[in-house]
Amino acid sequence: MATHDTTETTDSTTGSTEEAVDWKTKLRYVLNSDFVRSSPYWGIPFLLMGFAVYGGIGYNLAVSFTDYAGIGRPEFTDLNLEMYRTALADESFRQAAFQNFVLLVGFTSISLGLGLFLAVLIDHGIRYRETIQTIYLLPMALSFVVTAQLWLWMYSSGDNGVLNVFVTTLGFESVNWLGNPRLALAAVIFALVWQFSGYAMVVFLAGLQSLPSDQFEAAKVDGASPTKTYLRIIIPQLKQASVGAAVVLMLFALKAFDFLYAISGDYRPPNGTDILATLMVREAFQYGQWAYGAAIATLLLLLSLAVIAPYLVFQYRQGSL
Structure with a gap:
C-alpha cells in the first residue's frame, strides 16, 4: 500500500515538473517570437496612434450622446440619441x-x-x-x-x-x-x-x-x-x-x-x-x-x-x- 502511494506521489510530481517545463518552453517561445522582439519599435507608435486617433474617435462618439454646447465639460450621466x-x-x-x-x-x-x-x-x-x-x-x-x-x-x-x-x-x-x-x-x-x-x-x-x-x-x-x-x-x-x-x-x-x-x-x-x-x-x-x-x-x-x-x-x- 505504501508502495502504491509512493508511486502515485512520484507520478504526480513528474507530471507537475513536465507541466512547469512545458509552460516555461511556451513562455520562452513567446518571448523569442518576432512579435515580442519587435514590440519596442511598433509598440510606442501603436499606443500613440491608439490614444490620439482611436481615443479621439471614442471621445467624439461619447460627446455625440450628450447635449454638450461647448461650455464647461460634457456630462456623461444622461446619454441619449x-x-x-x-x-x-x-x-x-x-x-x-x-x-x-x-x-x-x-x-x-x-x-x-x-x-x-x-x-x-x-x-x-x-x-x-x-x-x-x-x-x-x-x-x-x-x-x-x-x-x-x-x-x-x-x-x-x-x-x-x-x-x-x-x-x-x-x-x-x-x-x-x-x-x-x-x-x-x-x-x-x-x-x-x-x-x-x-x-x-x-x-x-x-x-x-x-x-x-x-x-x-x-x-x-x-x-x-x-x-x-x-x-x-x-x-x-x-x-x-x-x-x-x-x-x-x-x-x-x-x-x-x-x-x-x-x-x-x-x-x-x-x-x-x-x-x-x-x-x-x-x-x-x-x-x-x-x-x-x-x-x-x-x-x-x-x-x-x-x-x-x-x-x-x-x-x-x-x-x-
Whole structure:
C-alpha cells in the first residue's frame, strides 16, 4: 500500500515538473517570437496612434450622446440619441448629405472614366505619351487649398475670370459659376476631377502594364480590333484597380472640407455645395453645437467605413488580405 502511494506521489510530481517545463518552453517561445522582439519599435507608435486617433474617435462618439454646447465639460450621466434624431430631422443635414452623395458619385465616376480613357491612350502608345502623363499627374502634387484658389480665380465672375473671358469672347453673357446653386456643385466636381483624374490614370496604367502582352497578340491574330480588345478582354481584367481607385476617390470626396472652405473663405461654402464635412465644422466651431457636430462626425465616419468595408471584403475574397 505504501508502495502504491509512493508511486502515485512520484507520478504526480513528474507530471507537475513536465507541466512547469512545458509552460516555461511556451513562455520562452513567446518571448523569442518576432512579435515580442519587435514590440519596442511598433509598440510606442501603436499606443500613440491608439490614444490620439482611436481615443479621439471614442471621445467624439461619447460627446455625440450628450447635449454638450461647448461650455464647461460634457456630462456623461444622461446619454441619449437626441443629436442623431436632430440630424435626421434637420433639413440642412439632409441637403448636405444629398449634395455629398452627388459629389461622391459624380466626382468618382467621372475621374475613373477619364483616368481609364487616358490610361488606355497612353498604353496604346500615342504620341507625346510622357508629356500627357506628366500634365495630368501634376495637379496631384497640389493641395486642396492651392487647387481651390486656382479655380476660384478661374471661376471669378469679374473681368479676370478665365472662363468668363472665354465665354464673353464667344458672345455669351458671363456666368456666376459659384453663385448659381444649379452650377456650383458641378463647378466643384469639375475642379476636383481636374486634380484627381491623373491619380486614376496612374492606377489604371499600372494595371494595364501588369497584364501579359500575349493577350494583345492573340486578339490581333483572331482579327479583333484594338477597341474590341480593350473593351472585351483588357478592361474587364482591371476590376481590382478600379475598386482600389474608386475607394480612394470616394474618401477624398467625403473629406473635401478644406477645398470648399478655401474656395468660399467661410464655413458656409457656395450655395448648393454644402456637404457633411462643412456642416459638421460649422455647427461645432461657428455655432458652438459641439454635440451636434460630434454626431455628424460620427455619421461621416460610418459613411467612410461603409466605403472601406466592401473594399476590404473584396480584397479578402481576392486573397490579398
